Amino acid sequence: MKQIQRTVAAPTRIGLDAIAIEAGSPVELDLRLESVSEGVLVTGTVRADTAGECTRCLEPVTGSVDVYLTELFAYPNSVTEETTDEDEIRRILDDQIDVEPVVVDSVGLELPLNPLCREDCEGLCSECGVRLAIAGSEHSHDILDPRWAGLAAKFGVGTEPSNKLVNNEAEEK
Incomplete structure (x- = not known):
């Protein structure tokens, strides 16, 4: 030995x-x-x-x-x-x-297959790539509802937050 x-x-x-x-x-x-x-x-x-x-x-x-x-x-x-x-x-x-x-x-x-910086890591925003841990709870993006995309393109409407064609669950109800 x-x-x-x-x-x-x-x-x-x-x-x-x-x-x-x-x-x-x-x-x-x-x-x-x-x-x-x-x-x-x-x-x-x-x-x-x-x-x-x-x-x-x-x-x-x-x-x-x-x-x-x-x-x-x-x-x-x-x-x-x-x-x-x-x-x-x-x-x-x-x-x-x-x-x-x-x-x-x-x-x-x-070794872990998916190492994490901490267990509750929120990751990155899927839209802009900013770290969600530093972005804050108010971080969001206005996304054009794909069902309205054709109509928006026909009238040249953008995706500004004031746009009524923006996907907003409160307005749909």
Whole structure:
């Protein structure tokens, strides 16, 4: 059994489109390597800071990821290596273990698919793109009712707020 504690720089960006461990960021590895009958069992934790953007308002999001790993690396010519497909189990090659693919897979599964800057993030206005958190409750847009669009075009009526063809539920009732 061997205990390994190292801090390494992420060789590439590790994660998802919206949030990831950036290339060059420090990644803390606290791993335990144990010799078992069919290979080397690697267990331990991987910790790193993450950066990305909120999927609702596109503001920067930072955080950290803490992943627990458990992976068996099969010895060359072991029964495990001979009885499993190549993509089902990791293998020891030239007396070396490559934990990078395990870290990449584990971090990708741990990160949120839709990171948020905060749980109650309102996102962006679908009309003008302003952040709803700073726009205020009075933020709105007057939208021409599509049922009146042809008539409005015929008479050259715009979409000004004073226009009576504007979609207004109070006037329709």
